[in-house]
Amino acid sequence: MENVPLVKFVRTQKLAGYLMLQGFKFLRDDIDRNNPNYKIYIFKNQDGIETAIDNYKKEFGRKGN
Secondary structure, three states: OOOOOOEEEEOOHHHHHHHHHOOOOEEEEEEOOOOOOOEEEEEEOOOOHHHHHHHHHHHHOOOOO
8 A cells, every 4th residue: 555645735825726726625834844935835635636736737837938
């Protein structure tokens, strides 16, 4: 049995908002340990969250110059 994390960390507020609108369970926000000037958004790791993140990146991700 593989170890599946219970939570998913998100670094951008826009992606966090998108995931909430898609119905994913937001747990809390916290200070980013790697850079205390920023927040991270913590979601329950549910089925479909990775697909939703991929869809967000395709639709709203950075465009090549």
